[in-house]
Amino acid sequence: MRPKRYQQTISVESVAIGGAAFVAVLFLWLSSRRLQQMDVP
DSSP, X not given: OOOHHHHHHHHHHHHXXXXXXXXXXXXXXXXXXXXXXXXOO
């Protein structure tokens, strides 16, 4: 079996990748909404 330390690093990396992807999607969504509501002050 793999050591616990290795699993922890993998989980931390996966969480970091997931967080980065979530932030990127959220940023794109907000920018698209801002472009759609450009005429609204």
